[in-house]
Amino acid sequence: MRLKRPRSWVQWLRRLCQALFLALFLWFVLIARFRASEDGPGLIRFFFELDPLVVVATFLSTHTLVRGALLALAVIIATMVLGRVFCGWVCPLGAVHALASACRPRRKGRKDFESRSPWQRGKYFALVALLVMALFGVQWTGIFDPIPLLYRSVATAVLPATQYAVQEPATAIYKADPKIGGFHLTSISEPVYEFSRDAIFRVERQSFLQSTGIAFLFIGIVALNFVRPRFWCRYVCPLGGLLGLIAGRPVLRLHNDESACTNCGKCNLACPAAAQPDQRGKWLPSECYGCWNCVAACEGHAIAFKWESPFRKPNAGAVDFSRRATLAAGVTGVASLLALRLPPPARNQQPLPALLIRPPGAREERAFLQRCIQCGLCMRACPTNGLQPCGLEAGLEALWTPKLVPKIGYCQFNCALCGQVCPTEAIQPMPLVEKQTLKIGLAVFDTSRCLPHNYGRECIVCEEHCPLPKKAIYLINKDVLLHDGSTKQIKQPFVDPDLCIGCGICEWSCVYRDQAAIRVVAANEARNTYNQPILPDYGGMDRYAVARASRP
Amino acid sequence: MSSLTRRDFLHQTAITAGALSMGWGASFAQEAGPADMAIARWAGATGAEAPLADMAVKLTEQAIAAIGGIGRFVRRGDVVWVKPNIAWDRTPEQAANTNPDVVKTLVRLCLEAGAKTVKVGDNPCDRAESTYVKSGIAAAAREAGAEVEFLDRSRFRTVAVGGDRLKEIPIYPGFLDADLVINVPVAKHHRATTVTLCMKNYMGVVEERRKFHQDLPATIRDITAYMKPRLCVLDALRVLTGNGPTGGDLADVKAANLIAAGVDIVALDAFGSELLGHKPEDIGTVKAGFDAGLGRMDYRSLALKELEVV
Numbered sequence: 053m054r055l056k057r058p059r060s061w062v063q064w065l066r067r068l069c070q071a072l073f074l075a076l077f078l079w080f081v082l083i084a085r086f087r088a089s090e091d092g093p094g095l096i097r098f099f100f101e102l103d104p105l106v107v108v109a110t111f112l113s114t115h116t117l118v119r120g121a122l123l124a125l126a127v128i129i130a131t132m133v134l135g136r137v138f139c140g141w142v143c144p145l146g147a148v149h150a151l152a153s154a155c156r157p158r159r160k161g162r163k164d165f166e167s168r169s170p171w172q173r174g175k176y177f178a179l180v181a182l183l184v185m186a187l188f189g190v191q192w193t194g195i196f197d198p199i200p201l202l203y204r205s206v207a208t209a210v211l212p213a214t215q216y217a218v219q220e221p222a223t224a225i226y227k228a229d230p231k232i233g234g235f236h237l238t239s240i241s242e243p244v245y246e247f248s249r250d251a252i253f254r255v256e257r258q259s260f261l262q263s264t265g266i267a268f269l270f271i272g273i274v275a276l277n278f279v280r281p282r283f284w285c286r287y288v289c290p291l292g293g294l295l296g297l298i299a300g301r302p303v304l305r306l307h308n309d310e311s312a313c314t315n316c317g318k319c320n321l322a323c324p325a326a327a328q329p330d331q332r333g334k335w336l337p338s339e340c341y342g343c344w345n346c347v348a349a350c351e352g353h354a355i356a357f358k359w360e361s362p363f364r365k366p367n368a369g370a371v372d373f374s375r376r377a378t379l380a381a382g383v384t385g386v387a388s389l390l391a392l393r394l395p396p397p398a399r400n401q402q403p404l405p406a407l408l409i410r411p412p413g414a415r416e417e418r419a420f421l422q423r424c425i426q427c428g429l430c431m432r433a434c435p436t437n438g439l440q441p442c443g444l445e446a447g448l449e450a451l452w453t454p455k456l457v458p459k460i461g462y463c464q465f466n467c468a469l470c471g472q473v474c475p476t477e478a479i480q481p482m483p484l485v486e487k488q489t490l491k492i493g494l495a496v497f498d499t500s501r502c503l504p505h506n507y508g509r510e511c512i513v514c515e516e517h518c519p520l521p522k523k524a525i526y527l528i529n530k531d532v533l534l535h536d537g538s539t540k541q542i543k544q545p546f547v548d549p550d551l552c553i554g555c556g557i558c559e560w561s562c563v564y565r566d567q568a569a570i571r572v573v574a575a576n577e578a579r580n581t582y583n584q585p586i587l588p589d590y591g592g593m594d595r596y597a598v599a600r601a602s603r604p
Numbered sequence: 605m606s607s608l609t610r611r612d613f614l615h616q617t618a619i620t621a622g623a624l625s626m627g628w629g630a631s632f633a634q635e636a637g638p639a640d641m642a643i644a645r646w647a648g649a650t651g652a653e654a655p656l657a658d659m660a661v662k663l664t665e666q667a668i669a670a671i672g673g674i675g676r677f678v679r680r681g682d683v684v685w686v687k688p689n690i691a692w693d694r695t696p697e698q699a700a701n702t703n704p705d706v707v708k709t710l711v712r713l714c715l716e717a718g719a720k721t722v723k724v725g726d727n728p729c730d731r732a733e734s735t736y737v738k739s740g741i742a743a744a745a746r747e748a749g750a751e752v753e754f755l756d757r758s759r760f761r762t763v764a765v766g767g768d769r770l771k772e773i774p775i776y777p778g779f780l781d782a783d784l785v786i787n788v789p790v791a792k793h794h795r796a797t798t799v800t801l802c803m804k805n806y807m808g809v810v811e812e813r814r815k816f817h818q819d820l821p822a823t824i825r826d827i828t829a830y831m832k833p834r835l836c837v838l839d840a841l842r843v844l845t846g847n848g849p850t851g852g853d854l855a856d857v858k859a860a861n862l863i864a865a866g867v868d869i870v871a872l873d874a875f876g877s878e879l880l881g882h883k884p885e886d887i888g889t890v891k892a893g894f895d896a897g898l899g900r901m902d903y904r905s906l907a908l909k910e911l912e913v914v
Contacts, residue, residue, distance in 0.1 A: 466738065519730075521847060523850075
């Protein structure tokens with residue numbers, strides 16, 4: 053895309069539309085964190101509901117329709133009529149790419165001519181491979197689907213980095229308090245800091261374990277715009293591929309008037325999609341984003357979009373993707389699926405990852421992975437920052453899916469936000485009272501580290517923090533032998549496995565900053581009947597209802 | 605038990621001097637003047653027909669009035685920090701945090717006395733964004749005109765407190781810069797310290813406090829000594845008698861229907877300990893505070909007023 057003198061108001065309307073959708077998207081990332089209330093998630097799932105790939109892939113993997121499928125259907129219908137306008141007008145990642153492409157240095161001469169490349173089939177390949185994986189139960193579209201990709205990147209990397217960049221220097225100035233004469237630098241930096249803290253970010257900066265990898269992927273795909281404009285959209289994006297398949301015969305089609313065209317090639321130069329607007333009768337509707345750059349670029353007014361019957365076949369082949377390539381993509385998908393399922397945890401075999409604590413309401417692992425699109429919405433919404441993207445500990449299949457890391461943040465007793473915001477119900481929404489008795493793990497003492505157990509010192513911070521009304525940590529007064537041979541009575545903490553729900557506030561609050569002396573393990577989690585080693589003491593049922601097994 | 609603190613000495617000297625110079629009548633008037641501790645008990649109707657908010661307002665006003673009114677502590681133009689216990693993500697009826705109407709009343713009284721700014725804030729155990737809202741304190745304090753301040757973790761200032769157990773700790777600067785910090789805890793059960801009252805409420809001005817639990821009486825004593833308490837208001841409208849300090853089970857909440865206010869933090873804590881069914885000398889923090897000369901354990905020996913409020 054070249055920023056040329058505009059001739060088409062549609063082009064400007066489109067840019068405005070892109071800017072608005074990008075702003076709206078960023079706004080939804082920003083506010084997801086404040087809506088810690090029970091009045092529902094509001095509109096923050098809007099873009100996920102708009103995304104047809106989420107609906108299609110989840111339908112293939114679970115044979116159910118996710119909520120918001122109607123919005124996605126609207127996008128599909130719009131694509132059938134207008135072509136890939138979602139990519140050109142709506143997609144926020146598309147807007148980011150368009151911006152980055154606009155920053156591309158202009159190269160001299162006409163070597164820059166962006167012609168169509170067979171590599172543009174890459175996105176169909178990615179789409180087919182991912183959908184085949186989904187069909188056989190591995191949902192990996194979220195890694196590449198632009199909406200989850202951008203949400204995850206902004207929520208876990210871009211936004212925390214921005215907050216850091218604004219607030220960290222201000223804190224450094226505050227601590228050093230440099231002054232020139234009687235003028236304190238803090239009289240400028242502090243108002244800026246306080247405004248950013250109280251009016252913009254409004255919550256403490258989140259930080260995420262996998263953010264470096266997520267950031268590198270994001271920076272990488274944005275940098276690719278310098279290789280080709282909108283490289284990602286052109287060659288890789290599986291959502292673009294899906295919309296391209298649908299956009300084979302749009303009602304709105306590009307026409308190149310032979311009598312007016314001077315073959316100057318400016319339209320092609322302006323086209324970010326390599327959709328061949330310059331080649332009469334060979335315009336590629338499946339590639340075109342409907343951005344109107346070509347219309348604006350054409351000095352002879354030879355190019356125009358016109359309505360046409362969808363039954364008339366376009367001259368150029370709709371999608372340049374052979375049966376052989378489809379088969380190859382399918383085989384790739386199956387092979388990837390098999391590769392992802394090789395390690396024991398992926399088959400629910402021992403040893404299960406002990407520290408894989410899924411958010412409350414998460415489905416049984418396989419069903420969870422079939423739905424989770426790694427979007428990071430739950431991580432952004434989590435008030436304690438405890439929900440973190442997985443690395444490889446649960447297998448590559450579970451990359452960037454959420455897990456609770458209690459040492460970073462616990463599962464807040466009065467919060468069930470993650471289930472409310474989850475776009476695909478991988479984390480099921482549930483009433484707070486139900487969530488408050490749902491076991492997501494079990495706290496286990498490491499008595500070799502625990503101060504009252506091994507060092508003869510009082511502590512019980514864990515017991516103090518335990519949010520259960522009857523305390524899942526109980527204390528026993530015990531005479532402990534001290535180093536000088538004397539004895540001292542100490543309150544030693546123990547966990548009641550029937551009461552403990554695995555929220556992890558004990559681990560979070562433990563005096564050890566590195567590895568807590570009480571840690572939450574996945575054992576006893578309600579969603580996995582295969583990993584419930586402790587037979588519930590039903591005699592204790594009157595204390596609490598024993599958490600029911602998770603729904604299928 | 606009869607150790608004489610400097611405060612007591614000055615107090616008694618003043619009384620003696622008054623009696624000598626003005627005769628017995630004047631001396632009697634001095635005795636009838638502002639008390640150093642007041643216990644305001646609710647004698648009106650209880651139950652559903654008597655809203656707790658009404659009780660909170662009246663008891664707080666009366667208790668403060670009995671110790672000389674807020675004007676004894678707040679001067680015109682002062683910056684006052686009202687420091688409630690907002691530690692937990694719990695609702696007011698669960699009694700894990702200070703009653704919001706007590707906070708609201710104190711804020712109003714300070715502003716009426718001419719305070720320039722009244723700030724309300726605490727360093728909670730659960731997330732501040734949740735506890736400030738769930739406790740009802742943020743809304744109540746704002747309604748009365750207070751600035752509700754979240755304690756910014758990056759702004760804590762490490763200060764030398766020079767205690768026997770604590771040498772230096774990070775304290776939120778707002779507490780250090782205020783002209784007056786009003787300590788407003790709720791009376792609760794606490795498994796580690798048996799009870800949590802005024803002294804332990806100072807755990808909410810510091811950071812890095814997890815290791816304090818290895819010797820809570822001494823560490824709390826050191827913070828209290830550093831904070832130099834001038835006015836404490838103990839909320840015992842609803843007290844948590846078990847599973848503290850978090851609570852959560854309404855069966856553990858008892859209605860004590862009283863508010864105590866005073867200038868002697870140890871005396872107030874001694875009273876609070878008795879209220880929760882313990883001997884003050886059995887409570888580590890009270891004993892440590894008394895031993896360090898932070899106040900009297902025998903609160904009855906203070907100029908004490910007990911009021912029945914309807």
